């Protein structure tokens with residue numbers, strides 16, 4: 001059995017059959033602080049976020065697409081893999097994605113978390129390559145393909161060719177950082193304390209990085225920071241735009257920086273084909289236009305952008321046998337365990 005695993009900062013997605021995503025749940029875990037007992041995972045744990053008693057902690061154990069709390073990630077991975085591995089007679093091979101810029105220690109932590117489940121082999125693939133497979137971009141030929149995967153914890157940008165990365169960059173500031181800015185803004189401007197889930201919902205509902213005529217509003221509910229009582233404030237899309245714009249702009253500039261370092265022949269290919277953006281944050285209103293303005297290149301939002309990486313990992317399973325036999329030096333996979 002072969003498993004495609006996208007262990008993302010905000011969501012974990014697993015695919016074991018074509019177009020069949022079998023796990024798509026928040027990468028969240030709730031545990032009892034007094035005895036470290038795990039109470040809930042995924043959707044169940046996310047519902048507890050900001051609503052726990054004082055003995056329960058809800059944690060997102062991944063930060064910027066790498067492991068921040070290794071024990072908790074191990075528990076998370078084991079639970080999700082158990083859900084999809086019906087038979088333990090044959091140990092599975094797991095293909096997981098990693099950010100382009102990652103240290104050996106961070107890579108090892110991901111491999112250890114997966115191998116603790118009991119697997120035959122762990123293989124890794126950079127998320128930009130997985131995303132490219134996921135949106136049917138051929139980067140195995142000598143032709144430049146530019147992808148930016150814009151998620152919750154990181155932005156991964158690469159120009160791919162011949163199965164590898166020509167120029168790449170990882171930015172550790174993405175959707176989660178925008179949520180943090182919304183939390184800080186609500187407190188600073190409206191004396192309102194809100195939780196992470198509320199900030200994320202607000203960004204997804206009315207977040208935009210371009211000026212629009214019709215103003216949307218969103219009701220932020222939380223606690224008055226002065227009186228400590230329940231309070232709500234209606235915020236507008238232009239207010240939120242001011243709060244998140246700098247982060248979006250930095251993402252667009254990082255993509256332009258990668259283009260500046262791209263060799264001319266590949267640059268020509270990218271200019272003709274455009275840049276493809278994947279990941280949940282590529283759905284943020286105005287993001288596409290902001291990147292087009294910063295780069296002068298057409299930008300395409302992939303279909304179902306948040307699923308591109310896991311779908312691409314699933315397609316890349318076809319390369320596992322070849323990677324194990326070490327037959328093709330252009331093989332895009334990294335075999336680590």
Ligand SMILES: Nc1ncnc2c1ncn2[C@@H]1O[C@H](COP(=O)(O)OP(=O)(O)OP(=O)(O)O)[C@@H](O)[C@H]1O
Nearest residue numbers: 008009010011065151152153154175279280281284
């Ligand atoms: N319609 C939307 N508008 C704005 N942001 C959105 C929308 N839908 C999802 N997002 C944001 O996209 C991010 C999640 O994207 P994704 O699922 O690709 O991240 P991830 O894979 O878990 O994280 P990473 O790859 O960075 O580790 C979150 O910040 C989420 O709020």
Ligand SMILES: [Mg+2]
Nearest residue numbers: 008151279309
């Ligand atoms: Mg991701």
